[in-house]
Amino acid sequence: MELYFTTCQTPLGEAVLLAGEAGLMGLWLPGQKPDAGLMARAQRRDSAPLLVQGKDWLQRYFCGQRPTPAEIALDPQGSEFRQRVWRRLCRIPYGELTTYGQIAREITRQTGKRMSAQAVGGAVGHNPVSLIIPCHRVVGENHSLVGYNGGVQIKRRLLRYEGVDVDRLTDPKPKRETPAV
Structure with a gap:
């Protein structure tokens, strides 16, 4: 090829x-x-x-x-599970958001196999056709801007382009630093 x-x-x-x-x-x-x-x-x-x-x-x-x-013709390479998640992402309308948990629950209903939000997050994080397959429209259950391969600031900018009120979204929790002993 x-x-x-x-x-x-x-x-x-x-x-x-x-x-x-x-x-x-x-x-x-x-x-x-x-x-x-x-x-x-x-x-x-x-x-x-x-x-x-x-x-x-x-x-x-x-x-x-x-x-x-x-x-546009898309041909992202990935497992059947990832392909399923990416197809679902393509159905998120411009300017709207969904959560990893909502996608996991939807796939569970469709397949009868229990799916976790973390598994969905893994597939979303491996999206090779960023933006066109709109992984930036997926947020955490608490409206957190988690899980964007390009970083939270890029995700925030993309959502602003789409008219999303990003002020109601939160940044991911900062990682705690381990104190030096």
Whole structure:
């Protein structure tokens, strides 16, 4: 399979896009690390149609035009469980939030297998097509901005772009430092 990548400037900084023959396989924002294995196999091809579509999607998003994941071919690589979670993320409407627990309960109802919010968080955290698969719209049960691969400040900025009242959301609890003995 041939893989292609490009970069593009966003209001957040430089993003990296990766595509294969079937769809966009990766989108990494500043602060997120591209998949080194896939990137090592990819050739830079700024004019590849899927990458051009990805850049157009980003431009429309940052201009407030509300593009949806369904508007672009996606081909994220992951287990069936991760794929299920990523498909669920694609159904979160622009400007709305859900929680890891809500997704876990929904998957439990669908499959009959008990699912934890932590397992969902793991799948969300491995989302390779950041922003288009809107993992930034998932928060903790207590409206905490936990679990964003690009960092809390980027998550907060993305939600602001979408008109979410981020002032009602809390930052994750700071980790306690162990006192020196």
